[in-house]
Amino acid sequence: MKCKITLFLTLFCASFVYSQVNIQRNFNLELAEKDSLTSAKIESSLQGFLAQAQNGDYSSEYVDPEHQKEFEFFFNKLAGIGKDNHPDFNEPIILKSFTADHETYQLTVAFTGQRDGVPFIYQITELQAVPYQDHYRFYCPFRERTANFKRQKIKNVTFYYSGSINEQKAIEFADFKEELSLLTQTP
Numbered sequence: 304m305k306c307k308i309t310l311f312l313t314l315f316c317a318s319f320v321y322s323q324v325n326i327q328r329n330f331n332l333e334l335a336e337k338d339s340l341t342s343a344k345i346e347s348s349l350q351g352f353l354a355q356a357q358n359g360d361y362s363s364e365y366v367d368p369e370h371q372k373e374f375e376f377f378f379n380k381l382a383g384i385g386k387d388n389h390p391d392f393n394e395p396i397i398l399k400s401f402t403a404d405h406e407t408y409q410l411t412v413a414f415t416g417q418r419d420g421v422p423f424i425y426q427i428t429e430l431q432a433v434p435y436q437d438h439y440r441f442y443c444p445f446r447e448r449t450a451n452f453k454r455q456k457i458k459n460v461t462f463y464y465s466g467s468i469n470e471q472k473a474i475e476f477a478d479f480k481e482e483l484s485l486l487t488q489t490p
Contacts, residue, residue, distance in 0.1 A: 345400075345408060345432055348439035352430075353395055353412075356381040370442055377443035384414050384425065392416040398427065408432040409444065459484075 352365040359382035361371055371378050385392035392414075399411040410432055414425040431442040452463040458477035462468055484490060 344437075345410075345439055348432065349397075349410065349412075349430075349441070351438075352441045353384075357384060357386050359383050364438070365440055367440055367442070374443035374445060377445065380426070381428065385416070391418065392425070406434055408439075 348365065352361075355361050355365055356378070361378060366378065385395075393416050396413050396415070397410055398413050400408055402408045408431070410430045411427060412430060413427050416423055416425060429444050429448075431444045431447070432439040433442060449463045452465050453468075455462050455464075455468055455473070457470070457473050458481060460473070460477045460480055462473050
């Protein structure tokens with residue numbers, strides 16, 4: 304029975320290898336938890352999500368459309384990662400993963416490579432993996448990470464901060480944003 308399950312998982316995962324971004328295995332870290340089925344499901348979902356991110360073309364399979372719209376800055380930052388400099392771009396690697404409720408997982412993914420022969424970190428991104436149908440969808444963890452921050456709205460800009468805010472600089476930035484929006488005719 305174990306042999307049949309292993310063969311099924313191997314064939315299932317192999318179909319993704321040629322069509323999606325591969326994730327470099329971090330052998331010092333077990334993905335998500337010791338439950339290998341959950342780990343395999345998260346890994347295959349993450350590969351699909353990162354393939355879509357690389358193409359800048361997200362589907363509702365891996366990203367909630369409303370969430371993508373709300374956190375457009377986050378998904379735009381991931382779009383195209385590694386596409387232009389593919390030969391010098393390493394496979395993404397999961398640096399950290401954990402769960403508090405055994406359903407939603409926090410993943411920290413590193414995008415690294417080389418520039419002029421020198422190791423380079425393009426970006427490190429934290430994602431939230433949430434079960435959806437038979438796989439996982441990925442979310443920006445901004446709300447959770449700023450839940451305990453103070454908020455202050457100045458003009459059309461909401462500032463999040465943990466210590467204190469320089470109101471003069473905040474007003475200058477809000478004015479700049481307002482002028483830039485008027486000049487570019489975009490929100």
